[in-house]
Amino acid sequence: MTQTATLPHFDHTPTPYTGPSKAEVLAARTKHISPGILTYYKDPVMIVEGKMQYLFDETGRRYLDAFAGIVTVSVGHCHPRVIEAVQTQNSLLQHTTTIYLHPNITRFAEKIARVMPKGSDLSVCYFTNSGSEANDLAIMMARLHTGNFDVIALRNAYHGMSPAAMGLTALHTWKYPVPQGVGVHHALNPNQYRGPWDYDDPDAGAKYAADVKDLIQSATPGCVAAFIAEPIQGVGGAVMMPDGYFSRVYESVQAAGGLCIADEVQTGFGRTGDHFWGFESQGVTPDIVTLAKGIGNGSPIGCVVTTPEVAASLKQRLHFNTYGGNPVSMAQGIATLDIMLEDNIQAHAKEVGSHLIAGLRTLADRHPLIGDVRGAGLMVGVELVTDRTTKDPATAETAAVFERCKDLGVLIGKGGLFGNVLRIKPPMCITREDCDFLCTVLDTALTEVGGG
Numbered sequence: 001m002t003q004t005a006t007l008p009h010f011d012h013t014p015t016p017y018t019g020p021s022k023a024e025v026l027a028a029r030t031k032h033i034s035p036g037i038l039t040y041y042k043d044p045v046m047i048v049e050g051k052m053q054y055l056f057d058e059t060g061r062r063y064l065d066a067f068a069g070i071v072t073v074s075v076g077h078c079h080p081r082v083i084e085a086v087q088t089q090n091s092l093l094q095h096t097t098t099i100y101l102h103p104n105i106t107r108f109a110e111k112i113a114r115v116m117p118k119g120s121d122l123s124v125c126y127f128t129n130s131g132s133e134a135n136d137l138a139i140m141m142a143r144l145h146t147g148n149f150d151v152i153a154l155r156n157a158y159h160g161m162s163p164a165a166m167g168l169t170a171l172h173t174w175k176y177p178v179p180q181g182v183g184v185h186h187a188l189n190p191n192q193y194r195g196p197w198d199y200d201d202p203d204a205g206a207k208y209a210a211d212v213k214d215l216i217q218s219a220t221p222g223c224v225a226a227f228i229a230e231p232i233q234g235v236g237g238a239v240m241m242p243d244g245y246f247s248r249v250y251e252s253v254q255a256a257g258g259l260c261i262a263d264e265v266q267t268g269f270g271r272t273g274d275h276f277w278g279f280e281s282q283g284v285t286p287d288i289v290t291l292a293k294g295i296g297n298g299s300p301i302g303c304v305v306t307t308p309e310v311a312a313s314l315k316q317r318l319h320f321n322t323y324g325g326n327p328v329s330m331a332q333g334i335a336t337l338d339i340m341l342e343d344n345i346q347a348h349a350k351e352v353g354s355h356l357i358a359g360l361r362t363l364a365d366r367h368p369l370i371g372d373v374r375g376a377g378l379m380v381g382v383e384l385v386t387d388r389t390t391k392d393p394a395t396a397e398t399a400a401v402f403e404r405c406k407d408l409g410v411l412i413g414k415g416g417l418f419g420n421v422l423r424i425k426p427p428m429c430i431t432r433e434d435c436d437f438l439c440t441v442l443d444t445a446l447t448e449v450g451g452g
């Protein structure tokens with residue numbers, strides 16, 4: 001029996017929308033915006049207002065945002081303290097570049113250095129405008145610092161869409177047939193749900209890590225510039241790294257003269273609950289950490305954090321980024337990080353995320369379409385399959401569930417190589433009541449689509 005769920009009460013009245021109609025916006029978008037940029041949903045949603053974990057369309061309808069603008073809105077849409085900081089900075093100085101001194105960029109860098117693991121030397125920041133730019137720069141710095149060229153990334157990874165970042169990305173849906181990824185080698189995806197070594201294999205981490213060692217020996221000159229990976233693959237469908245994987249891989253990479261880069265664009269800032277950074281769950285400290293998305297709660301900020309020694313590699317030439325470190329973006333980043341720490345967002349992500357994952361596991365007991373529920377904190381994936389034994393991806397069913405959730409008031413994400421993973425990564429201010437609502441909606445959608 002399906003239930004009709006009601007969104008938890010929320011005390012906010014959206015401003016009446018007076019702009020162009022949805023049909024007009026869609027027509028203009030079709031004509032003037034690149035066709036390569038996709039919209040979600042058969043009937044795209046037009047979002048005109050956001051408040052904390054909720055979004056409002058042009059009719060004033062409220063949705064639970066369970067995807068946070070693709071894991072970007074970390075502390076809540078239009079969080080009042082973020083708005084205040086940005087408005088104050090906007091009225092003082094909107095733009096200056098790094099050719100002059102400004103306190104915001106240094107204040108933010110100091111704060112980021114303070115949340116890096118204690119005892120690490122990760123203390124120097126280079127701000128960019130996006131995660132792709134941060135990853136490009138991290139790879140170049142690793143090459144300059146080590147004098148090596150080859151880079152190891154993982155299959156099923158997503159690191160961005162600039163030419164260099166696309167070369168690191170390893171999902172065919174996100175790779176154009178153009179020259180890219182020169183010197184990049186993709187290791188086996190350590191996916192314990194679909195790969196050769198599963199969750200029950202206590203040596204899975206060691207076995208997947210052995211592939212990286214073999215790759216270095218067989219596909220490179222035996223020395224590498226870097227290994228880059230997401231601690232939990234985001235676009236790839238919330239694929240978790242097996243225990244002990246990073247420590248073994250880092251050992252092989254460092255033995256081959258390389259640096260280890262953690263792409264924390266999605267997993268950073270407490271989202272995974274147990275730790276502030278995703279890499280900490282693997283007991284390692286990288287040489288370079290790349291940040292974006294949640295760092296700015298929606299402001300276009302990326303960042304490369306590294307040691308003074310690695311950072312010095314850029315001194316051999318001049319390097320410049322017009323908007324990187326912009327005072328308004330920095331004000332937004334500072335306010336966001338302050339809120340994360342003052343409101344203990346990480347503990348909240350752990351508590352509410354555990355509640356969500358438990359609720360999703362209960363759904364898995366009833367719905368054979370659910371093949372796997374995985375994740376940590378508020379970085380969660382639900383993989384749908386047509387058959388739990390063969391694990392055939394339920395791509396069409398995932399699309400139908402995804403559409404139905406939207407109709408019922410929940411906006412979620414979709415990913416994985418086969419488009420069969422529901423991605424749930426909400427603003428981290430989401431409540432237990434919101435998670436219960438989400439599970440009830442998902443239950444209804446799965447019942448309607450899968451008949452479970």
Ligand SMILES: Cc1ncc(COP(=O)(O)O)c(C=O)c1O
Nearest residue numbers: 130131132158159160234265292
């Ligand atoms: C893990 C990861 N790295 C890098 C990027 C690229 O970030 P951006 O879209 O800001 O260039 C993304 C974007 O989704 C990402 O998920």
